[in-house]
Amino acid sequence: MALTPADVSRIAHLARLELSSAEADAMLTQLNGFFGIVEQMSAVDTRGVEPLHTPLSAVQDVTLRLREDRVSEANERERNQLSAPAVEDGLFLVPRVIE
Template sequence: MALTHDDVLRIAKLSRLELSSDEQAALLPQLNGFFSIVEQMSAVDTSGVDPLYTPLSAVQEVALRLREDRVTETDQRDLNQRSAPSVQDGLFLVPKVIE
């Protein structure tokens, strides 16, 4: 999947980035190189390969260091919502953006 100059402009617009024409020209081969690597990785058959939770587990035995599952912080919802422009029943109210 090769990107075009128009794709780079669209990505920059969606990302709210202002790119000069030199930056746009430099970014196009970088993005295409990235997607080329992704395509190569997607082509590899990984069926039958167990997922790793850490890359180290491929070369040595790794013991998980799990912490006790307990509450460590107090409820600060009211404090966190103080700066919100609109809150109701503990929920942030936002303007409708989808019709």
């Protein structure tokens, strides 16, 4: 999947970035290089390979240290919502952005 200069311009516009033509060309090269790496990785057959929970587990036995699942802080929802412009039933109200 190769990007075009128009794709880079659109991405820059969406990200509210102003790129010079030299910067856009460099960005195009970098992004296409990134997508090339992703395509190479996608081509590798990984059937039967178990995912690692940490890269270290590929070379040594790693035991995860899990903490006890317990409440460690008091519920301060009301105090945290004091500065919110609008709250209803304990939820922040925000303007609708999708029609």
